[in-house]
Amino acid sequence: MKPLLATLTLLVLLMAGCQPTQNSGAAPPKSHIENKGSDTMVNLALAWAETYQASHSEVEIAVTGGGSGTGLAALINNTVDIANASRAIKPEEIAEAEAQGLNPIEFIVARDAIAVVVHPDNPVRELTFQQLSDIYSGKINNWKEVGGEDRPVVRLSREINSGTHVYFLETVIRQGDSENKTFFSSDTLLLPSSEGIISEVRLNPNAIGYDGLGYVPDDLKIIAVSKEPGGPFVLPSVKTVLDDTYPIARDLYMYTPGEPTGAVRNYLDWILSAEAQAIVAEQGFVPITPTESSP
């Protein structure tokens, strides 16, 4: 009986403690924004949400990752207000959304370079698309074939639900050719997180991996990439992405399940503003000019 009484007393006290905070200051009702999707964008989305909430206390933004596909699946099921995606929505996904009575609206919110990374001790400095494609499809299995040491190549990739995986497959391995049916070699390690790729590349001199530039720490070696054999070989940076010389760069998207209104509208407008785009650069992504994609 006694513990029960104590628990009850505690509960009453706790509830009493909660009471004043709820009533104080007659704050306007909070609007809640559910934001989910791309793991590439999750840090950026978090940084945006934190900065925005600091100046707009009436808005509450919940950011979760899971992958572009996961975010868009949630959009189709109408469980999110904004879906983040590092790839454009597919026609079949639009069809599914329309079948649910939704009309997905696209916003380009930033740009991203995908960096190809190796262990700092790896002497290889530059690779062409053809060489990258041969490495990832399993035709090249030793670093000496691309001018490195006599070491086996260990290929690292993001999981198949990642927008980065699909983008890398289409742009680099298949070199933008939709007829090309080259695959990732089946012994490619599919790691569930960016962190998994970074830590394996940091520790394993055999490894090659790719990830969003914003996720690559300074202690890894970034490879200069060329689309055509013979160069020019370009390193990813804000400048090379903006002037379109770095070939593995893509847009990052946010999707709403319909024409956004109220708090979501204001939030998206703010994301396209100069203040929010400055955060994009801080996070290692490439800002877009605000006029370019305002719908």
Added chain:
Amino acid sequence: METTVGWREYIITRVIRVSGYSAVVFVLLIFLFLLRSGLPALREVRLSELLTTRWYPIEGYYGILPLLTGSLIVTVGATLIAVPFGVGTAIFISEISPRSVREVLKPLVELLGGLPSVVLGFLGILIIAPYIRILLQLNTGLAAFTGALLLAAIAIPTVVSVSEDALDSVPRSYREGAWALGATRWQTIWRVTLPAARSGVLTAVLLGVGRAIGETMAVMMVTGNAPVMATHLGSLFSPARTMTATIAAEMGEVATGSTHYHVLFFVGIVLFLISLLVNLTASAVVFRRRKREERVLS
């Protein structure tokens, strides 16, 4: 007064009966749900396509053999590690260690069983995988073997706990008889106690295997998840993709009702059947033991 007791009895019996049945009903319902979501896969993808060796579902390749062999190789590896260590630890705790050590050791081992697998996964990815790569001169430490090591760590507490109970329940008179005949301690353990507890130890091993084959998180973090066919025991030292990791990694992405969704559930059915088989074998062993005990007692 009589009637109230009667009523109370009635209600209590009913409640207990319902809880008993509900366990069975829930398992049946889960299995039905699995069948309903997984069997359409057979209509959409031919069985001959499911039994191929390329798993790349975003482009319609649904060969589940690499996943099946991946799960098997990791589990076999884990069993090979967990059984000697687990049974050895159980023998030490039950037969050799003094009472005071035993009272510390057993709870400690069981505590290991309570360790969240994701924590083990972190240890695996940051410490064990790089160390294994250097120690065994592998291309990468993210291999089936690293997953097997972690799974062994997860299965060992189960194996130790259950086989220690089995060894402990061997009557003291057996050991005394062996000693009286002049057997050494080791001979007593190896020739008398262990054979007497054989079926209990076997149950422990099977429960450990069941624990290992269903584990997801730790495996997903350290095995590299490459869908490569494991063809021989040497595949233990290359990357592998297990059925559990595949379901966990891909289920969040698929659109409900798509072929990929159905195939993932089909993989779930296969996993369920394997677990069921292991558990049935375990209970068959227990059942046989009980019958023999009854014979001995009568």
